[in-house]
Amino acid sequence: MNFFSGLSRPLRAAGVALIGLAVVAAVIGGVTVLNTSGSDSENNAGPTTSGPPPSSGGPASSSAPGSSSAPPSSSSAPASSTAPSDQPGQPGQSGGQPGDQQGQPGGRPGQSGTDQQASNKWVTLRVYNNSLVKHLAEQAADDFRNQGWNVAEVSNYSEGVIPRTTAYFRPGTDEEAAAKQLAAEFGFDAQPRFEGIKKASPGVVVIVTKDYQNHTKGG
Template sequence: MSVFSGMSRPMKAAGVALIGVAIIAAVIGGITALGGGDGSNEAGPSGTPTQPGTSSTSPSASSSASSPASTSSSASPSSPTPPSPSSPAPGQPTSAGPGQPGQPGQPGQPGGDQQASNKWVTVRVFNNSTIKGLADRAAEDFRGSGWNVNEVGNYSQGIIPTTTAFYRPGTDEEAAAKQLAQEFGIKAEPRFEGIQSASPGVIVIVTKEYQGAHKGS
């Protein structure tokens, strides 16, 4: 017996329509279920659910986006170039090399070091008076002040007016003789004819007026 038995024709038509609508709704629901719904539980490339608003790119992919070249280029400006050791810092004086002005202890330069250097010039002392041992006494005075006296004797080839330190012009003897003369209050002059060919060094000829205690500066 049919479910439509006992119903009028209009009611049968309405029942058929309702059944058709139900069938269509069921079909649409089944298609929707098979299609995965709204996609909120879809798996991303790594197999983990993709959350709304987050990137589906894996950490390894994002870290690989920074190339070594970009890293090195960004780090290089922060590494200052060290100054060259040979370049002096601004405002500091440069050191003078050997023999250049400004460095003490070089022969031929003024100052205390040069005066000490002059005292290494050979000095020979000769007595031109009748006072016995006068040359020895003068030599001791000179040595006591640091002078390099290596010979003491007598000079009997003439009469020297006053105690004098003789030198050869243009040599180290000149500066040494002038320093010695200033220190002991005696004269300093170029060598005269009678001693021109004598051995190198300052030649001091002392006379009777020499007083060792009367030293200069």
């Protein structure tokens, strides 16, 4: 005997109907709960990945605003040029050393004027008589010595006749300047050595003749 046995037919029918409605309501409620649960799950599901999307062709990194690296120098500083060890003289300076006397034959370098003339007097003089006047070479030698000249030899020359008193020198040597200075002081000639005396001992060879005057030029 169940619950419906003690009820009348109308009540029994109403109870069955209520039970049916309850079952339907339960089914509908369950379906609703399932749908609601699925919708919430779909809405709450987030993306599977996080982070910014990959860049498309842009630079891998960018500088912070306001900071920029200095641009490379467009040109390097010109290299300093080294002045040659051997440089030319400065403007206003001559190529030779101070005191050099350019183009003056004989003498000692660095002297001029009176000093140059005095320096020529160290050159050896060899005085020879080519006349019949006795001791004429000795007289001329004394005159030369009195003027500061260096007379090393006094003798006679008998290998020929010399037309006039002359001082002979070897060209390109100190003898040249000395012979010309001596000749200018005493008023006679100065010439290169001739063949007969080319091999004579070094020094200015002065061959005096009867035209020799025992005084300096203008004296």
